[in-house]
Amino acid sequence: MKNFTEEQIAQMYDNLPEDLKDAIFGLEMNEIVEKIGRENQLNIEQIGDLANETGMVMLGVTHPNEFIGNLADRLEVDKEKARAIAQEINEQIFKKVRDSIRKIHNMREEEERGGGARFSFSGKEGESYETGASSSFQKTQGETLKSEHSREDILKEIEKDHTQENLVPEIMKANANPFEEKMKEGVLIAPVEEKLLPEPEKPKKYQGFDPYKEPID
Numbered sequence: 001m002k003n004f005t006e007e008q009i010a011q012m013y014d015n016l017p018e019d020l021k022d023a024i025f026g027l028e029m030n031e032i033v034e035k036i037g038r039e040n041q042l043n044i045e046q047i048g049d050l051a052n053e054t055g056m057v058m059l060g061v062t063h064p065n066e067f068i069g070n071l072a073d074r075l076e077v078d079k080e081k082a083r084a085i086a087q088e089i090n091e092q093i094f095k096k097v098r099d100s101i102r103k104i105h106n107m108r109e110e111e112e113r114g115g116g117a118r119f120s121f122s123g124k125e126g127e128s129y130e131t132g133a134s135s136s137f138q139k140t141q142g143e144t145l146k147s148e149h150s151r152e153d154i155l156k157e158i159e160k161d162h163t164q165e166n167l168v169p170e171i172m173k174a175n176a177n178p179f180e181e182k183m184k185e186g187v188l189i190a191p192v193e194e195k196l197l198p199e200p201e202k203p204k205k206y207q208g209f210d211p212y213k214e215p216i217d
Contacts, residue, residue: 004061009059009061012059012060012061013059015060015104016058016059016060016100016104017097017100017103017104019096019097019100020058020059020097020100020101020104023058023093023096023097024055024058024059029051029054029093030051032092032093033047033050033051033054033089033093034047036050036085036088036089036092037050039088040081040084040085040088042075046074046075046076049074049075050071050074050075050085050089052074053067053070053071053074054089054093057094057101058093058094058097058101060104060105063105064094064101064105067086067089068082068083068086069082071085071086
């Protein structure tokens, strides 16, 4: 995947239709991605990668033709499992903003012959659309889309991995080594054997005799 600067990504976001803007950072998308990930036995890191790849398609950074292949690589799963996950994302997320996704990716309704995994977006009444090979990001001529978010907020959100929020157990957030913690508590320190010290010698009582005193006759 081509690397983009923050400015380029922010510009892409600015040019998105409003429904895609709302969907990318919406709570519903995060919940759906997490649910799909858990149902497919993905760990926290994999769920984060799934959310990232899903967002990149909706942002216009990666083309839907590459979605299945990218999932297989990022999640380290076989193509069949990646395809099954992609279809769930399609049905529960992409389908709701299908027209906008087709617009930003310049997708064609007629099937194109060529390499690359194909990914269809289901339409109404069983209608489906195959993605084309072109991955150009086009803005409708004369149309100006205004962002409801500031550029700074956008960049923070893009850099943020939403699906991992509140998913990391507290024990994983700690930097301390558990063995170091135990040492601090004294749990791993060998017990010191208690030794009985001898009782201090008692001072002798004064007998009334002074060796330095001369005897009196």
